Amino acid sequence: MKIKVNKVEYNLDVESDMPLLWVLRDLLKLTGTKYGCGIGVCKVCTVLIDGVPEQSCLVPIGFVEGKEVTTIEGISQNGDHPLQKAWNELSVSQCGYCQPGQIIRAYYLISKIPKPTIEDINREMSEHICRCGTYNKIREAILLATKE
Ligand code: FES
Ligand code: FES
Incomplete structure (x- = not known):
């Protein structure tokens, strides 16, 4: 196929x-x-x-x-999508295991809502589990990536 x-x-x-x-x-x-x-x-x-x-x-x-x-x-050729840059700048990842799924979901969120609020982010990201507890950093990184 x-x-x-x-x-x-x-x-x-x-x-x-x-x-x-x-x-x-x-x-x-x-x-x-x-x-x-x-x-x-x-x-x-x-x-x-x-x-x-x-x-x-x-x-x-x-x-x-x-x-x-x-x-x-x-989502980018060189890992330089604004979300990826914000993730790096804020050192979001801990073990990193959940992060590709988190970034893909964040990418979807900003394709629908280019400037999401905290509430938009919480609603969209809430189903993604991070055993390292990076939720606050993820929120910050999405806000940083969508600031410009
Ligand atoms: S591996 Fe697919 S939802 Fe957990
Ligand atoms: S960064 Fe370790 S599970 Fe999310």
């Missing part, structure tokens, strides 16, 4: 029920997207499908045929 990830088309010979996360990590070697709970709870595996956040551990690859997938590797 044909899928498009980060604007690149791939032809894959896989079962249509293989989770998208498996395809991204094991076949395409896009390992920025992480595996956490595997049951749709932690959100570390979040990617965009046609611009909307989805849990790639739950989505079968057959579902994304003909759709556009964006992973953390796809």
Whole structure:
């Protein structure tokens, strides 16, 4: 089947029920997207499908045929998206494991609301679990990235 990830088309010979996360990590070697709970709870595996956040551990690859997938590797060429720069400036990451999913969700948020309020941020980001407790820093980084 044909899928498009980060604007690149791939032809894959896989079962249509293989989770998208498996395809991204094991076949395409896009390992920025992480595996956490595997049951749709932690959100570390979040990617965009046609611009909307989805849990790639739950989505079968057959579902994304003909759709556009964006992973953390796809939001900038050199890690210099304003969100990534703000993340670095404020040293948001601790262990880092949840951060690709957090950044993808923040990217979605600012695509809808370019200047989000604290309430907008809390509402959008609330489902993402960070065992290192970086929630305050994440809020600050989104505000910093959207200040200009
Ligand atoms: S690994 Fe997908 S939601 Fe936790
Ligand atoms: S930075 Fe460690 S889980 Fe979020």
